[in-house]
Amino acid sequence: MxxxxxxxxxxxxxxxxxxxxxxxxxxxxxxxxxxxxxxxxxxxxxxxxxxxxxxxxxxxxxxxxxxxxxxxxxxxxxxxxxxxxxxxxxxxxxxxxxxxxxxxxxxxxxxxxxxxxxxxxxxxxxxxxxxxxxxxxxxxxxxxxxxxxxxxxxxxxxxxxxxxxxxxxxxxxxxxxxxxxxxxxSEAPPEGSFRPPYCGSDKSIKYNKNKIKMSLLKNLSPSNITSIPDVVQIERQFQRVWLDHVYQSFGAYLHPSENMRHYGRDLAKEIGDAALILNLDFSSLPGSPSKDVLLYEFIQLGIDFAGIADNGGSWPPNGGFHMGRKWPILFAGIILEDDHMKNVGNWSTVFQEDAQTFYISQAEIDITNSNSWNPDSRINNPQPYSQLNLDLPEWGIRHATQPTRDALNWDATYRHINGVANSGFVLAAHIMEQTPTWNHQPLFDYMDRWWELTNGTYTSQRTTPFTKSMWEEYRSTYTPIWVSE
Structure with a gap:
């Protein structure tokens, strides 16, 4: 110059x-x-x-x-x-x-x-x-x-x-x-590039908006859907960086309040709502907005979460803190046709929503009927599993790390906080036909069970009205659906 x-x-x-x-x-x-x-x-x-x-x-x-x-x-x-x-x-x-x-x-x-x-x-x-x-x-x-x-x-x-x-x-x-x-x-990136993850030292420019496969997003009719979020408001939820790299629950104290919610339940609800609205026909929404802004923001979130995982981060099962981080990674991989992020279902990274859901096997029955059983102390009158529960899709607060804390109780602490949090992105995975790619079927069957018994609400825990409306309108379209015998 x-x-x-x-x-x-x-x-x-x-x-x-x-x-x-x-x-x-x-x-x-x-x-x-x-x-x-x-x-x-x-x-x-x-x-x-x-x-x-x-x-x-x-x-x-x-x-x-x-x-x-x-x-x-x-x-x-x-x-x-x-x-x-x-x-x-x-x-x-x-x-x-x-x-x-x-x-x-x-x-x-x-x-x-x-x-x-x-x-x-x-x-x-x-x-x-x-x-x-x-x-x-x-x-x-x-x-x-x-x-x-x-x-x-x-x-x-x-x-x-x-x-x-x-x-x-x-x-x-x-x-x-x-x-x-x-x-x-070291040099100006190509126009339309996505930011590399903020974690780690790899700042190579791998992704560009010209690689986006818009055809992989559905354009479902919103005509029977109620409580559709305002597009501009939901864009604001993802506009600023989500700082999520500090490990475990105290990372929530560093979630900037003008950038993101501090609690995992609420973050997961927003992730679910965004994933679902991106699969609606925007031309039928008021003002016919473009999907681009929210789509770019949501892809960037997935890239950042992938960067956290690639640098040793994870989201282990812990109450209501860590759910929702897997879907943005998978979504970004699908939309950008990136093999690494698409393969998130095979990563060793721990994701809370997977680590809490399982099919009851003889091992779980034996644990809860043994001296090693140490159920969550906040559960009143904890119930062990029995042979009648064999193969039932189930949830446990720290199942992957502490299976001795599992219990059959429907009012188990945090069970329904996770139910309302997981609903939106689970439905989005169904809609985009990515449950096989996700590679953890117990989550999807358990969420069908949870909805069968709650219809999206249990005491004070509620799915967002938008997610509830989408589930009621579209879940039956995407089979199979788990039902109790």
């Missing part, structure tokens, strides 16, 4: 920033506008209220889902955000950033949690704040994940909107408000 004087560079920088903002509908709306061209240069990038500033002008652009890439390596001289209320200032252990985050229980985003490791927070190179004289060098093939914390002095003296405090940690749940990702590449 031809050198020009500093004043002209400054004017161009202002113009580019203005141009960038014009390419987006205002932040309180959710539909992505046209993605920036790859010829854009600038001194900073802003997304979702987070700004990364550079020591020199850098080439940058956007992936298919709207997240940013920059050609590097790049020297970052400032990271800022527009979120904090007057009178609240983050500590050195808040508003953290991580590079290529891992999948264990350690994190560098927020020091109010015991999982915090200051070494992982890259916002303080040389143990000093980032500045022009103390730059953060973001290298090629690195993803910078920058977070914004909720700030508070006490449970009653806190920023507006801070989530409810948890008694176990004495912190908000979650502690993060939002997060965004900047990916550093």
């Amino acid at each position: 031809e050198k020009i004087n500093l004043f002209v560079i400054f004017i161009i920088g202002i113009a580019l920033t203005s141009c960038e903002k014009e390419n987006f509908i205002p932040e309180n709306q959710t539909r992505l506008a046209k993605v920036l061209p790859t010829e854009v240069y600038g001194y900073s990038i802003e997304q979702h209220g987070i700004t990364w500033s550079f020591a020199s002008e850098q080439q940058y652009g956007q992936f298919a889902n709207g997240d940013y890439w920059v050609v590097g390596p790049v020297k970052i001289i400032n990271i800022s955000n527009t979120y904090h209320n007057e009178g609240f200032t983050p500590s050195k252990k808040q508003d953290g950033s991580m590079i290529n985050p891992g999948t264990n229980s350690n994190q560098g985003y927020d020091g109010t949690l015991n999982s915090y490791n200051s070494v992982l927070n890259v916002n303080y190179p040389n143990d000093q704040i980032i500045s022009r004289d103390n730059v953060l060098l973001l290298g090629v093939n690195e993803s910078l994940v920058t977070s914004v914390s909720w700030l508070y002095n006490s449970e009653t003296d806190k920023e507006t909107g801070t989530p409810r405090f948890n008694r176990g940690t004495n912190t908000p749940r979650p502690v993060l408000r939002t997060a965004a990702i900047l990916t550093c590449l």
Whole structure:
């Protein structure tokens, strides 16, 4: 690029920033506008209220889902955000950033949690704040994940909107408000590329929207479906990155509240609703919206989940925390015709929805009628399995890891939280004819059993009205259907 004087560079920088903002509908709306061209240069990038500033002008652009890439390596001289209320200032252990985050229980985003490791927070190179004289060098093939914390002095003296405090940690749940990702590449990716996963060091550009097989999505009639979500609202649920790489239940404390729900049940419900609405005929919806925005976001979610799994992450059975992560991976693999993600049914990765469902065998009968049986202590009058239950599709809170905790009780703790959470994506797998590819039939038969006995509702646990309407309208279309004898 031809050198020009500093004043002209400054004017161009202002113009580019203005141009960038014009390419987006205002932040309180959710539909992505046209993605920036790859010829854009600038001194900073802003997304979702987070700004990364550079020591020199850098080439940058956007992936298919709207997240940013920059050609590097790049020297970052400032990271800022527009979120904090007057009178609240983050500590050195808040508003953290991580590079290529891992999948264990350690994190560098927020020091109010015991999982915090200051070494992982890259916002303080040389143990000093980032500045022009103390730059953060973001290298090629690195993803910078920058977070914004909720700030508070006490449970009653806190920023507006801070989530409810948890008694176990004495912190908000979650502690993060939002997060965004900047990916550093050696060269501009092809237009329409999807962002590589934020986990791990592999930032190769593998997927592009020109590979999408739209014909694999159904166009079911919505004419008899009630409570169809507003497309723009459901796009917003998947617009920002879902940080899900921190292992086990305390990862939920790091689910940024403006990006995603903190609880697995609610995340899985949203995944189910999105998967189902993508299989409706959008031309018959109000305003005839395009599927593209939600589709790109949902594919990106699957790519990110695959990146977590590929770097050693998993979602083991644990109450209501981890369900729903398998389907976005399989969906992305199907739509992009990617053999690796399509083969998720054969991965060694543990997925909660599979690890909790099984057919009762003689082994389970023997366990629950032995001295080793140690059923979940929250179950009243736990019932063992009997020969009458042989081959019954069943659910157990931690079946794959602790089968001694299984029990026949229909009111077993978390049974129905998982039932309502799994319904949407299970139906989507039926609709897209992917139950063989999923490769765990007990899940699908158990969910038919659960619906036979609950019709989608058990006490306070309910499927979303949209999923319920879709199940009642379309489940019978896709056979076989498990029924009790």
